[in-house]
Amino acid sequence: xxxxxxxxxxxxxxxxxxxxxxxxxxxxxxxxxxxxxxxxxxxxxxxxxxxxxxxxxxxxxxxxxxxxxxxxxxxxxxxxxxxxxxxxxxxxxxxxxxxxxxxxxxxxxxxxxxxxxxxxxxxxxxxxxxxxxxxxxxxxxxxxxxxxxxxxxxxxxxxxxxxxxxxxxxxxxxxxxxxxxxxxxxxxxxxxxxxxxxxxxxxxxxxxxxxxxxxxxxxxxxxxxxxxxxxxxxxxxxxxxxxxxxxxxxxxxxxxxxxxxxx
Ligand SMILES: Cc1ncc(COP(=O)(O)O)c(C=O)c1O
Numbered sequence: 001x002x003x004x005x006x007x008x009x010x011x012x013x014x015x016x017x018x019x020x021x022x023x024x025x026x027x028x029x030x031x032x033x034x035x036x037x038x039x040x041x042x043x044x045x046x047x048x049x050x051x052x053x054x055x056x057x058x059x060x061x062x063x064x065x066x067x068x069x070x071x072x073x074x075x076x077x078x079x080x081x082x083x084x085x086x087x088x089x090x091x092x093x094x095x096x097x098x099x100x101x102x103x104x105x106x107x108x109x110x111x112x113x114x115x116x117x118x119x120x121x122x123x124x125x126x127x128x129x130x131x132x133x134x135x136x137x138x139x140x141x142x143x144x145x146x147x148x149x150x151x152x153x154x155x156x157x158x159x160x161x162x163x164x165x166x167x168x169x170x171x172x173x174x175x176x177x178x179x180x181x182x183x184x185x186x187x188x189x190x191x192x193x194x195x196x197x198x199x200x201x202x203x204x205x206x207x208x209x210x211x212x213x214x215x216x217x218x219x220x221x222x223x224x225x226x227x228x229x230x231x232x233x234x235x236x237x238x239x240x241x242x243x244x245x246x247x248x249x250x251x252x253x254x255x256x257x258x259x260x261x262x263x
Contacts, residue, residue, distance in 0.1 A: 041164035115144035
């Protein structure tokens with residue numbers, strides 16, 4: 001079903017209800033406890049790490065793949081944590097589960113499993129290793145929304161997961177991200193960090209917190225976006241309508257929306 005002009009206008013007018021509709025659709029698709037639409041995957045990652053840091057003050061190290069998008073490392077540093085780059089497997093360029101097992105310790109707060117190029121990491125082994133040591137598995141499915149591991153959609157294995165709605169991603173909007181929460185115990189902390197009940201305030205705080213993550217898009221977002229409140233649901237709706245549909249083409253209005261965001 002192609003995106004129509006009336007969809008875009010509806011999204012502009014609908015505000016929080018379109019966002020809620022998008023969040024529920026993406027939550028249900030992943031079978032998650034909750035899904036939160038935010039400004040980017042890096043912002044979702046930063047939020048997830050802040051939640052975990054507050055819960056486990058004795059753990060300050062995050063294992064991340066040595067080869068991935070640089071924003072992943074920046075999110076770790078912006079959250080005030082120490083990143084330890086773990087080598088990737090030459091088979092699929094994903095974080096090497098054996099190397100992760102070697103580096104896990106009671107200092108490790110989280111392991112970020114980025115599914116590169118749509119290929120899932122070894123989630124069986126990573127989940128087991130994290131469970132054994134008390135580290136939290138965060139899936140970075142920025143490049144892999146819709147991919148499956150052992151028949152189950154990625155983003156549903158880790159205790160939290162992030163998706164990107166960036167313009168080059170397979171579930172694309174103009175930009176945007178999603179934080180998926182699969183562990184109900186983490187929900188109060190996530191709501192606290194995102195101030196979900198007061199989204200405008202939450203978005204502002206969240207953009208401030210992410211200011212170190214990018215010199216362009218995320219840092220400038222608070223100033224340059226016409227209105228985060230309008231664009232977030234709009235991105236979500238765009239992503240839902242445009243994704244995965246054989247033969248669909250990007251409607252001209254969608255391009256216009258993207259151009260609005262050249263910051
Ligand atoms: C693996 C991975 N993680 C995170 C991100 C960041 O996504 P966003 O631009 O939505 O912050 C990207 C973007 O390319 C990515 O490839």
